[in-house]
Amino acid sequence: MLNRIFYLSLIVLLGACSEKKDQDNQQKATSTDQVKKQTTTESKAHGEAPDGMAYIPAGTFSMGGKSDQADEDELPRHEVSVSAFYIDKTEVTNRQFAQFVKETGYETIAEKAIDWEAMAKQLPPDTPKPPDSVLQPGSLVFKATSGPVNLRDYSQWWAWTIGADWKHPEGPGSSIEGKEDHPVVHVSWDDAVEYARWAGKRLPTEAEWEWASMGGLDDPKYPWGNLEAEQSFDKANFWQGFFPYKNTEEDGFYSTAPVKSFPANGYGLFDMAGNVWEWCQDKYHVSAYEQAKQQGLVNNPAGPRESFDPMEPYTPKHVIRGGSFLCNDSYCSGYRVARRMRSSKDSGFNHTGFRCVKDIN
Ligand SMILES: [Ca+2]
Numbered sequence: 280m281l282n283r284i285f286y287l288s289l290i291v292l293l294g295a296c297s298e299k300k301d302q303d304n305q306q307k308a309t310s311t312d313q314v315k316k317q318t319t320t321e322s323k324a325h326g327e328a329p330d331g332m333a334y335i336p337a338g339t340f341s342m343g344g345k346s347d348q349a350d351e352d353e354l355p356r357h358e359v360s361v362s363a364f365y366i367d368k369t370e371v372t373n374r375q376f377a378q379f380v381k382e383t384g385y386e387t388i389a390e391k392a393i394d395w396e397a398m399a400k401q402l403p404p405d406t407p408k409p410p411d412s413v414l415q416p417g418s419l420v421f422k423a424t425s426g427p428v429n430l431r432d433y434s435q436w437w438a439w440t441i442g443a444d445w446k447h448p449e450g451p452g453s454s455i456e457g458k459e460d461h462p463v464v465h466v467s468w469d470d471a472v473e474y475a476r477w478a479g480k481r482l483p484t485e486a487e488w489e490w491a492s493m494g495g496l497d498d499p500k501y502p503w504g505n506l507e508a509e510q511s512f513d514k515a516n517f518w519q520g521f522f523p524y525k526n527t528e529e530d531g532f533y534s535t536a537p538v539k540s541f542p543a544n545g546y547g548l549f550d551m552a553g554n555v556w557e558w559c560q561d562k563y564h565v566s567a568y569e570q571a572k573q574q575g576l577v578n579n580p581a582g583p584r585e586s587f588d589p590m591e592p593y594t595p596k597h598v599i600r601g602g603s604f605l606c607n608d609s610y611c612s613g614y615r616v617a618r619r620m621r622s623s624k625d626s627g628f629n630h631t632g633f634r635c636v637k638d639i640n
C-alpha cells in the first residue's frame with residue numbers, strides 16, 4: 280500500500296538486515312562505579328545539572344563501528360571531540376510531551392493532513408499519488424507477522440495506520456493512559472525540535488549521543504559494556520526470540536517500557552540502548568564518516584551539510600540512534616553505541632522518540 284512512510288522512512292531499517300554476530304564476549308575492566316564518581320565530581324565543579332539531566336564531561340574519542348557488526352556507514356572510525364554538555368537522563372516521556380502540548384497547543388505531524396505536493400518532492404518523479412483515503416493523518420505501527428518473512432521486506436511488519444499518533448500509539452482505540460512514563464512515540468524530527476526549543480534545549484549531535492552513550496567506558500560495544508546482547512536481557516528493552524513474529528519477552532516488555540526500567544549507564548543515562556530510537560540533530564549521509572575522517576579532528580562536529588541515503592536518494596534524512604524494542608541481533612543491533620539509522624524528518628513510528636541536550640554556558 281502506498282503511504283508516506285513506505286516511501287519516506289521504512290528504509291530506515293533496511294541496513295540492519297544481515298549482520299554477523301560478534302564473538303568478542305569480553306567485559307572491559309573499566310568500573311562503572313568509578314565513572315560515576317568521576318562524573319559526579321566533575322559535575323559539581325560545573326554546578327548542578329538541570330533537573331532530569333546529567334553532566335557529560337568533554338572528551339576526545341574514536342567514533343564509529345567497534346566490532347565486525349559495523350555497517351558500512353559506521354566506518355571509518357575517526358577521532359572527534361565534544362565539549363561538556365547536559366543530556367536528559369531519559370527519553371522524553373508522554374507526561375513531558377503532554378505538558379508541552381498543553382502549554383503550546385502544538386500539533387504533531389502525524390495529527391495533520393498530509394500535503395501530497397510537498398511530499399512528492401521527496402519521492403522519485405514517477406511516484407503516483409496515493410488515493411485520498413490513504414492520505415489521512417496517521418503514522419506507522421509495528422504489526423508482528425504470523426511467521427518468518429524476508430527481513431528485507433519491512434513493509435510486512437509496518438502498517439500505515441490512520442489515526443495513529445503520540446496519544447494513540449497503536450492507532451484508534453489505543454491510548455497513553457497508564458503510559459505516562461513511557462517514551463513519547465510517533466514524533467517526527469520536526470516535532471522533536473519544537474519540543475526541545477520549548478524546553479530551552481536542543482537535540483544532541485550524533486557525536487554527543489555516541490559519547491554520552493558510552494557512559495565513560497573505554498570504547499564499549501554497548502552502553503553497558505561488552506557483554507553480548509543475547510546475555511543482556513536485564514540491560515535494555517529490545518526483542519528476544521525471532522523477529523518479527525515471536526517475541527519471547529525475556530526482558531519483560533513486548534513494546535515500549537517505562538523509562539528507567541533498566542539500569543543506567545555510567546553517566547546515569549537510561550535506555551541509551553533500546554526502548555525507542557532517538558532523533559539526533561545531524562543529517563544522515565552514508566559517507567559522513569569518510570568526510571569527517573578527511574577533516575581531521577573536529578570539536579563538536581555537527582554532521583554533513585547534505586543528506587544522502589543511496590537506498591532513497593530523493594529523501595533527505597536525519598540520524599536516529601540507540602535502537603528500539605524491536606531490535607534483535609538477527610535483524611537489527613541498534614543497541615550498539617556506534618549503530619546508525621536514519622529516517623526522513625517528517626516521519627514518525629511507534630518505535631522512535633528522542634531526548635534533548637543543553638549547552639553549558
Ligand atoms: Ca522487549
Ligand SMILES: [Ca+2]
Nearest residue numbers: 550553555601
Ligand atoms: Ca533509547
